[in-house]
Amino acid sequence: MPSATSRREFLIRTGGALGAGLLPGTSGAADGPVKGLVTGQTEGAAAGTAVLAAGGNAVDAIVAAALVAGVVAVPGTGIAGYGGHLVVTKPDGKTFAIDFNSAAPAAIKPDTFAVDAKGNVRGEANTFGWLAVGVPGVLAGLQLALDKFGTRTFAEVVKPAIRFAKDGFPVSKGFAAAIRGAKARLATDPGSAKLFFAKREPLAEGTTYKNPDLGDLLQTLANRGNVSTFYKGDIADKIAAAFKANGGLVTTDDLAAYKAREVKPLTIAFAGHTVFTPPPSSGGLTVLQALAALDALGWPKWDARDPATTHAKVEALRAAWNDRLALLGDPGHAKVPVERLLSEEYAKGSAERVRSAVKAKKPLEGASDGRPSGGTVHLNAVDSSGLTVALTFTHGGYFGSQVTIDGLGLVLGHGVSRFDPRPGRANSPAPGKRPLHNMCPTVATKDGKPVLALGATGGRRIVNAVFDVLAYRLGQSLPLADAVKAPRVHTEGDTVLSLEATWPAAVTDHLKAVGYDLKTGPGASLNALERDPVTGALRAAAR
Numbered sequence: 001m002p003s004a005t006s007r008r009e010f011l012i013r014t015g016g017a018l019g020a021g022l023l024p025g026t027s028g029a030a031d032g033p034v035k036g037l038v039t040g041q042t043e044g045a046a047a048g049t050a051v052l053a054a055g056g057n058a059v060d061a062i063v064a065a066a067l068v069a070g071v072v073a074v075p076g077t078g079i080a081g082y083g084g085h086l087v088v089t090k091p092d093g094k095t096f097a098i099d100f101n102s103a104a105p106a107a108i109k110p111d112t113f114a115v116d117a118k119g120n121v122r123g124e125a126n127t128f129g130w131l132a133v134g135v136p137g138v139l140a141g142l143q144l145a146l147d148k149f150g151t152r153t154f155a156e157v158v159k160p161a162i163r164f165a166k167d168g169f170p171v172s173k174g175f176a177a178a179i180r181g182a183k184a185r186l187a188t189d190p191g192s193a194k195l196f197f198a199k200r201e202p203l204a205e206g207t208t209y210k211n212p213d214l215g216d217l218l219q220t221l222a223n224r225g226n227v228s229t230f231y232k233g234d235i236a237d238k239i240a241a242a243f244k245a246n247g248g249l250v251t252t253d254d255l256a257a258y259k260a261r262e263v264k265p266l267t268i269a270f271a272g273h274t275v276f277t278p279p280p281s282s283g284g285l286t287v288l289q290a291l292a293a294l295d296a297l298g299w300p301k302w303d304a305r306d307p308a309t310t311h312a313k314v315e316a317l318r319a320a321w322n323d324r325l326a327l328l329g330d331p332g333h334a335k336v337p338v339e340r341l342l343s344e345e346y347a348k349g350s351a352e353r354v355r356s357a358v359k360a361k362k363p364l365e366g367a368s369d370g371r372p373s374g375g376t377v378h379l380n381a382v383d384s385s386g387l388t389v390a391l392t393f394t395h396g397g398y399f400g401s402q403v404t405i406d407g408l409g410l411v412l413g414h415g416v417s418r419f420d421p422r423p424g425r426a427n428s429p430a431p432g433k434r435p436l437h438n439m440c441p442t443v444a445t446k447d448g449k450p451v452l453a454l455g456a457t458g459g460r461r462i463v464n465a466v467f468d469v470l471a472y473r474l475g476q477s478l479p480l481a482d483a484v485k486a487p488r489v490h491t492e493g494d495t496v497l498s499l500e501a502t503w504p505a506a507v508t509d510h511l512k513a514v515g516y517d518l519k520t521g522p523g524a525s526l527n528a529l530e531r532d533p534v535t536g537a538l539r540a541a542a543r
Contacts, residue, residue, distance in 0.1 A: 038062060039529045039540045040379035043169070044069035047160040051152070052383055059088060060152040062381040062389045063142045067161035069377045070138060071214065072169060074411060075178035075398045076457065077377040079214065082400065082415030083137030084376075084393030084439045085278035087265060088149050091386035093448035095267070096149070097278040100141020100260040100393075101434040102134035102415030105249035108431055110423035121421050128185055130248030132401040132414035134435075138393055139227040140260035148262065149387075155222040162222065165215030165409070168208040176205040178398050191404030192411070214409030231255045235408070242405045257432070268342060270295050271474040273451070277442040280328050280336050283463040284440040289320035289341055289350070290467050291475075296344075296351035299475040307510030308358050310503075313471060314491055314511070315354040315364050317464055321493035324463075329426035330434045336426065361514050363495050376439060376462065378455035380529035382538065388450035388531065390441035392457070438462045444474060449533035452480075458524030461498075464490050465524035473528075480530045484541040488523035 038048030038061050048065030052058070070079040082102035089095040112131075113121040125131050146154060171179075179186065179202040186192040187200075195211060196203055203209060217235065221227050229235045232255065240252040265276040268288045275291065277284025293316040302309040328336055340346055357364050376394035400413035418435035420427040427436045438460050444452040454469060456462040465488055473483035490498040497511060498521040512518055527542035 036061065036381065036383035037529060037538050037540060038065050038379060038381040039527045039542065040065065041069040041073050041377050043072045043164065044377070044379060048379070048381055050160075051157060052381075056152050056157070056383075057150065057385070058381040058383040058387040058389045059145050059149040060157055061383070062086070062379050062391050063146055063150065064157040064160060065379050065381065066138070066142055066377075066391055066393060067158050067218070068164055069379065070393075071161045071164045071211065073377050074209070075175060075395070077138075077394050078400070078411045078413065079138055079218070080136040080405070080410035080412050081138050081393055081395045082134060082413035082418075083141060084391065084437070085282045085284075085441055086141065086145060086389060086391035087276055087278060087441050087443045087453075088145070089276065089388045089443045089445060089450040089453075091449065093274075093445045093450065095265050095276040095443060095445070097263050097265040097276070098141055098144055098148075098260055099263045099278060099281070099434070100137035100144070101281050101437065102137050102413065103254070103258055104134050104416060104419070104429050104431060104433045104435070105251065105254045106257075106431040107249040107251070108416070108429045110428045110430060112429060113421040115421050119420070119422050126419070126421055127397065127414055127417040128402050130243060130246040130401065130403055130412075132416045133243070133248055133250060133403070133412045134415040135250055135254050135258040136410075136413060136415075137258065137260055139221075139230050140258060141393075143227045144260040144262070154226050158218050158222050162215050162218045165211045165218060168210035171203045171205055171207050171209050173205050175209070176203060179203055182399050182402055185402040186399065189403045191406030191409075192399070192402060194406065195404060195409065195411070211409040213407055217408050217410070231258055238408060239405060239410070242408075246403070266338065266342065268292050268295075270470070271300060273444045273446050273474050275442060275444045275470065275474070277440050279331065279338065281330050281434045281436045282440050283324075283438040283466075284442065285328065285338060285341065286320045286324045286463050287440050287442065287467045287470070289323065289347075290316040291470060292342060292347035293319065293350040293354055294471060294475060296347040297354060299471065300477070304476060307507045310489065310507050311361075311511065311514060312354050312358050313468075314489055314497065314516075315357045316350065317467060317489075317491050318364055318493050319350050319353060321463075321491060324436075325493060327426055328436055329428075330436070333430050333433045334426040363515050376457035376459070378439075378441065378457050378527060380453040380455065380527060382450070382453065382529055382531045384536065386450055386531060386533055388443055388453050388529075390443050390453040390455050392439035392441045392455045392462075394437075394439065394457075440466050442466055442470070444470070446533075450531065451533060452528065452530050454526060454528035456524040456526035458522075460492055461490050461522075461524035464488065465526045468523075469526060469528060480528060480539050481541045484526060484528055484543050490521065490523060
């Protein structure tokens with residue numbers, strides 16, 4: 001077996017661009033010793049880190065960061081994004097998860113959307129417009145996290161987000177490009193046109209973006225001490241009225257019935273660590289299934305330089321993806337065989353199939369019926385006690401449904417688009433049901449102490465990116481920076497593979513010979529945060 005150093009050197013040579021750094025827990029800073037760190041969306045991370053410096057804990061910090069990101073990272077997520085999941089690991093290793101995914105309105109039915117022979121919705125009505133929107137879960141999830149694990153009030157942590165909404169910030173190059181890309185729909189929606197256009201032209205790079213209506217909404221919630229009236233009360237009434245006026249399905253009853261909920265995280269032992277991620281409807285089960293198959297294969301013994309190793313990783317992912325697309329949905333509405341899929345027996349069976357495929361130099365049988373998806377935001381936080389949090393939330397695609405509640409400044413996510421629009425499937429729409437999504441914020445512990453938090457943005461590529469980095473960092477003992485830098489592969493279960501351009505020819509030639517249809521494309525954007533539980537040293541890496 002090659003040494004960790006030789007594996008590392010191979011992966012460094014084949015890796016892409018990386019931003020990474022080491023922050024010793026005792027290093028000096030402008031405000032004194034480093035008390036922790038938040039990583040992810042730039043303005044959000046800065047706001048969260050300031051909360052840590054002022055004495056807040058990691059949950060306070062990540063909620064502040066998420067609220068700022070929900071104002072600033074408008075294309076990817078928002079206060080009325082359809083939601084996501086977070087994982088909280090206490091210094092003693094006890095781990096919790098919160099599900100704040102969107103819920104379908106009561107009026108939806110499995111056959112609400114007319115589909116063609118390929119399962120595509122006519123007119124993309126499940127993706128764009130008011131029918132594409134379920135109950136937004138973001139604010140409920142952040143409030144629940146604060147109530148259960150935080151030390152600060154909503155009124156305290158929302159202050160930076162209010163400032164960004166009211167005072168504004170410069171439109172970045174990416175923000176401007178996203179507006180231009182969604183121009184046709186945004187321009188025809190009155191609330192969106194007011195936010196993203198000036199004199200009927202899309203906001204240009206460098207101009208100031210403001211959302212004073214959203215700032216006023218957040219200030220009202222701050223004055224009231226919590227987000228409850230977003231779901232019950234005068235604000236909820238205004239939200240429901242907008243849906244009714246525009247042909248949407250969300251009602252005051254739907255808003256009042258919504259609850260963010262604490263859920264038991266899924267967990268497996270992998271390479272001397274314990275890995276935690278949220279259960280379905282998140283993407284975490286697929287990550288853990290693939291890792292369990294690698295563990296059963298004796299993953300640390302595989303040579304990273306051997307193309308057969310990449311083939312094995314691909315097959316482990318493909319097997320998990322085929323289960324995902326066939327079996328997974330909201331456990332409250334579908335029988336999801338989580339225990340069986342994470343059992344040792346199932347992992348051994350998957351490993352044997354992978355081993356046979358690698359030996360035969362052939363792909364496993366499998367076909368994807370996947371659908372595209374878009375932007376998201378992921379944040380990590382850790383404080384000086386070791387309390388560690390990973391949070392991912394989203395609009396779905398860029399600007400979500402591409403409609404805005406005028407007067408409230410709420411750009412609405414399109415959670416309904418994440419259902420399979422075909423009736424009779426595990427992820428078909430149903431009243432109150434939460435759609436399957438790809439987000440999988442993940443925390444790993446070692447010897448009962450949290451050591452790693454990570455997650456990614458980029459639609460369906462999220463699942464495979466998180467899997468890849470865990471396989472490299474935990475399974476092959478690469479340093480965090482090298483694990484994040486290492487090349488990634490994307491599959492959704494069929495024989496079409498998307499590989500980053502940095503893979504060496506020996507690997508790509510081998511995969512072609514096996515029978516894969518190779519394409520070149522980027523992986524998800526991933527950020528990770530690592531803490532040494534003994535010294536408190538922090539390492540952050542992103543790519």
